[in-house]
Amino acid sequence: MTEEQRKKLLSELLEKKDSGGLKPKDRLAIPPQDMPEQDAAARRGNVSEVALGYTEEQARLEAMRCLQCRNAPCVQGCPVRIRIRDFVAAVADGDYSKALGIIKENSLLPAVCGRVCPQEVQCQEKCTVGLSLKDVSKAVSVGRLERFVADLDQDRATLPAVAPSTGMKVAVIGSGPGGIVAAADTRRAGHDVTVFEAFHKPGGVMVYGIPEFRLPKAIVHDEIETLEKMGVKIVTNFIVGRTRTIERLMTEDGFDAVYIGVGAGLPSFMGIEGESLVGVYSANEYLTRANLMKAYDFGAGADTPIAKSKRVAVVGGGNVAMDSARTAVRLGAEMVYLIYRRTEKEMPARVEEVHHAQQEGVEFHLLQSPKRIIGDADSRVVAVECLRYELGEPDASGRRRPVPIADSEFQIDVDTVIIAIGNLANPLIRQTTPGLEFNKWGNIVVDENCRTSMEGIYAGGDIVLGAATVILAMGQGRIAAAAINDYLATKKQERKT
Amino acid sequence: MSHQITGKQQIGEDVFWAEVEAPLIAAARKPGQFIILSVNSTYSERIPLTIAGANPDRGTIELIWQRVGKTTAELAHLNEGDEIANIAGPLGTPTHIEKFGTVVCVGGGIGNAPLLPIATALGQAGNRVISILGARDKSRLILEDRFADVSDELIVCTDDGSYRRKALVTEPLAEVCGRDPKPDHAFVIGPTIMMKFCCDVTRQFSVPTQVSLNTIMVDGTGMCGGCRVEVDGKPKFVCVDGPEFDGHKVNFDLMIKRIGAYKKQEQQAYENFKQHQCKIGLQ
Numbered sequence: 197m198t199e200e201q202r203k204k205l206l207s208e209l210l211e212k213k214d215s216g217g218l219k220p221k222d223r224l225a226i227p228p229q230d231m232p233e234q235d236a237a238a239r240r241g242n243v244s245e246v247a248l249g250y251t252e253e254q255a256r257l258e259a260m261r262c263l264q265c266r267n268a269p270c271v272q273g274c275p276v277r278i279r280i281r282d283f284v285a286a287v288a289d290g291d292y293s294k295a296l297g298i299i300k301e302n303s304l305l306p307a308v309c310g311r312v313c314p315q316e317v318q319c320q321e322k323c324t325v326g327l328s329l330k331d332v333s334k335a336v337s338v339g340r341l342e343r344f345v346a347d348l349d350q351d352r353a354t355l356p357a358v359a360p361s362t363g364m365k366v367a368v369i370g371s372g373p374g375g376i377v378a379a380a381d382t383r384r385a386g387h388d389v390t391v392f393e394a395f396h397k398p399g400g401v402m403v404y405g406i407p408e409f410r411l412p413k414a415i416v417h418d419e420i421e422t423l424e425k426m427g428v429k430i431v432t433n434f435i436v437g438r439t440r441t442i443e444r445l446m447t448e449d450g451f452d453a454v455y456i457g458v459g460a461g462l463p464s465f466m467g468i469e470g471e472s473l474v475g476v477y478s479a480n481e482y483l484t485r486a487n488l489m490k491a492y493d494f495g496a497g498a499d500t501p502i503a504k505s506k507r508v509a510v511v512g513g514g515n516v517a518m519d520s521a522r523t524a525v526r527l528g529a530e531m532v533y534l535i536y537r538r539t540e541k542e543m544p545a546r547v548e549e550v551h552h553a554q555q556e557g558v559e560f561h562l563l564q565s566p567k568r569i570i571g572d573a574d575s576r577v578v579a580v581e582c583l584r585y586e587l588g589e590p591d592a593s594g595r596r597r598p599v600p601i602a603d604s605e606f607q608i609d610v611d612t613v614i615i616a617i618g619n620l621a622n623p624l625i626r627q628t629t630p631g632l633e634f635n636k637w638g639n640i641v642v643d644e645n646c647r648t649s650m651e652g653i654y655a656g657g658d659i660v661l662g663a664a665t666v667i668l669a670m671g672q673g674r675i676a677a678a679a680i681n682d683y684l685a686t687k688k689q690e691r692k693t
Numbered sequence: 694m695s696h697q698i699t700g701k702q703q704i705g706e707d708v709f710w711a712e713v714e715a716p717l718i719a720a721a722r723k724p725g726q727f728i729i730l731s732v733n734s735t736y737s738e739r740i741p742l743t744i745a746g747a748n749p750d751r752g753t754i755e756l757i758w759q760r761v762g763k764t765t766a767e768l769a770h771l772n773e774g775d776e777i778a779n780i781a782g783p784l785g786t787p788t789h790i791e792k793f794g795t796v797v798c799v800g801g802g803i804g805n806a807p808l809l810p811i812a813t814a815l816g817q818a819g820n821r822v823i824s825i826l827g828a829r830d831k832s833r834l835i836l837e838d839r840f841a842d843v844s845d846e847l848i849v850c851t852d853d854g855s856y857r858r859k860a861l862v863t864e865p866l867a868e869v870c871g872r873d874p875k876p877d878h879a880f881v882i883g884p885t886i887m888m889k890f891c892c893d894v895t896r897q898f899s900v901p902t903q904v905s906l907n908t909i910m911v912d913g914t915g916m917c918g919g920c921r922v923e924v925d926g927k928p929k930f931v932c933v934d935g936p937e938f939d940g941h942k943v944n945f946d947l948m949i950k951r952i953g954a955y956k957k958q959e960q961q962a963y964e965n966f967k968q969h970q971c972k973i974g975l976q
Contacts, residue, residue, distance in 0.1 A: 394781065394912070394914050395781075395912065396731060396734055396739075396778070396779040396781070397734065404912075404916075432779070433779050433780060433781040434717075434781070435781055435782070435784065435914060438721065438782065438783055438784060439717050439718065439721060439781070439782065439783070440717060440721065461914065461915060461916045462915050462916070462918075462933075463916070463917070463918045465918070465928060471928060472921055472922070472923050472928055472944075472947055472951065473947075473950075474950050474951055474953075474954045475954075477919070478917060478918040478919075480916050480917045480918065481911060481917035481918055481919045484911050484912065484916070484917055485911060489738065489739070489911065490736060493736065494958065494962075495958075495961065495962070495965070497735075497736045498736045498738075499736055499737055499738035499763055499764060499962060500738040500739075500911075501738075501955040501958035501959065501962070503954075504958075574950060575946075575947055575950035575951070576950075622914065622915050622916065622933075623915070623933065624914060624915065624933065
């Protein structure tokens with residue numbers, strides 16, 4: 197559709213709507229609005245954002261596709277229960293500040309979540325439009341609409357109101373999505389809040405992990421700035437457990453409550469031969485070098501090097517694998533192979549990222565998995581030996597279990613291997629916080645209010661859930677903050693009496 | 694919060710010492726631990742440096758480094774009153790200190806810096822401390838006086854014989870290990886190749902040996918895994934599992950390859966930096 201056609205269609209639909217004649221049939225007939233994107237060939241050579249965002253006409257047309265179902269199944273699909281139907285109606289009406297207000301009732305980071313949430317397995321999976329058209333990709337593009345209204349609010353002129361000081365101190369460990377939300381919500385209640393970050397820049401996975409081309413760092417920077425304007429203190433280069441233990445924060449530094457949102461933070465390797473060869477990276481290392489340390493500018497200012505790879509194998513099928521593969525493309529690799537032991541259908545990555553990776557020339561090697569990595573005399577990677585797989589019976593995750601095919605070994609010549617098969621729980625807090633309860637995988641045990649086994653200590657996000665998503669971490673940050681606010685209110689009351 | 698340099702000195706050929714404000718690290722650090730620093734926040738790389746000492750009352754830590762590349766050269770250019778943007782720590786598992794009996798501490802080159810707090814703590818724990826210090830030549834030998842203070846016996850040698858005994862540290866180490874009774878424990882810190890050969894010596898005499906590894910790191914908290922080494926055939930992270938390991942189980946050959954991964958790029962960055970410095974000098 198051209199811009200002209202869209203304008204014409206929108207005015208026709210608005211007229212019909214005003215006269216009360218806009219039927220579900222008309223709404224279903226509105227063509228789904230594609231996201232404008234940077235050209236695939238051009239973006240191989242830059243790190244700018246790929247998805248460019250809806251125009252106003254696109255946003256309103258897309259919003260008018262929504263049937264406004266009475267039971268709003270989309271809301272059930274949202275981990276933080278955003279009133280999706282209502283904000284979409286506001287977009288259709290052109291009332292964008294109302295739309296944003298509705299989103300912000302439940303989510304503090306709409307510009308982030310609109311970009312990185314796996315909508316096709318959350319809100320959009322439940323969308324009646326998608327179900328009616330028998331294609332989840334034709335559901336109302338809730339994420340794109342969320343991003344549209346969030347981006348209109350770039351100056352973020354209105355700060356959330358902060359209640360009068362309570363005199364209580366809250367420590368938030370980790371400045372990722374969960375920490376940001378926990379800090380904002382506890383600060384709003386009037387507490388004195390400090391966020392501790394181990395890296396030299398705040399933002400957690402949104403800064404070191406998710407690449408610029410998927411989530412511009414300026415957005416994360418703005419969110420951090422909002423926190424600071426609200427009066428939240430951000431302390432970088434502070435490793436809780438080492439620089440100071442949680443116990444000392446509470447007994448000596450006077451923190452009344454602590455939220456632990458440190459993320460997973462310990463990369464899994466496969467345990468195969470050759471994983472310590474030169475040229476084998478964890479996705480965490482590869483992405484941190486590229487994103488946080490700006491290794492793509494090595495020689496043009498940045499001091500942190502990264503492999504100058506020609507042929508790269510990325511192992512895994514999640515978002516982090518896609519991010520790694522697409523980063524390798526942008527760093528100049530000629531061939532990037534994505535090796536995944538199941539099929540595209542089972543990939544945990546967002547569908548959009550899978551498509552973008554394919555458009556950018558990443559070659560998918562499905563139903564294959566590395567058996568060993570082969571090095572030369574200098575211990576540099578020269579090839580990865582893979583086995584072919586077929587899908588067997590469903591396993592505990594409900595996905596069909598990949599079964600190796602005997603004697604199916606073959607080699608792919610590569611100079612770099614990036615392992616993107618997930619993270620385990622970082623042991624630092626466990627080693628330095630006696631008394632805190634962990635499960636057998638090293639994740640912190642919490643109740644439904646994100647309360648840990650120790651009084652005043654709350655936890656959420658990947659260190660509790662294992663590897664999860666930005667929105668789930670954010671949701672837990674919010675639950676924990678509410679529980680902390682309750683706890684501190686009671687504590688203050690007790691102090692008075 | 695940036696960190697002011699409160700004292701700085703060149704203490705050997707290409708070797709520098711600085712005292713830096715870092716009150717929280719000064720209070721928390723233990724022997725064997727290290728920090729990660731970056732000179733500025735925009736483009737600087739993060740490098741691990743060992744903590745050579747600390748003064749919790751003054752809120753300062755001591756850093757000692759060798760000028761080998763761009764970042765260490767940039768650090769060497771800083772002076773008293775200048776600031777380092779980021780210092781995170783203390784990182785790594787502290788050295789296990791106990792009364793072993795007689796211990797031999799072997800330091801090579803810049804390795805004397807991390808070894809000093811360990812030797813000091815071992816002495817305080819009631820051990821008889823024999824220190825062996827080595828350097829390429831006299832100009833690169835550091836901390837001799839301070840080791841003299843904390844050691845019951847001190848052996849100093851240089852590769853070229855320009856000072857004290859002309860020998861590699863493995864030679865006096867073999868002699869000490871050959872004594873009756875032999876030392877109960879050895880601590881070896883220095884260039885990777887030196888640690889490898891020292892471990893070959895102590896293995897012959899069955900003297901348990903602790904080494905402290907210095908690998909490439911990004912975050913230093915277990916997140917990236919860039920620092921991994923093979924110990925007893927299994928991958929270990931130097932930043933959280935180490936930096937100290939049983940030297941008899943470390944795959945030093947693979948480690949040497951891994952720490953050389955970016956050699957070309959590092960040299961290129963250093964050359965660019967030196968040329969840039971020359972231009973500034975001409976202006």
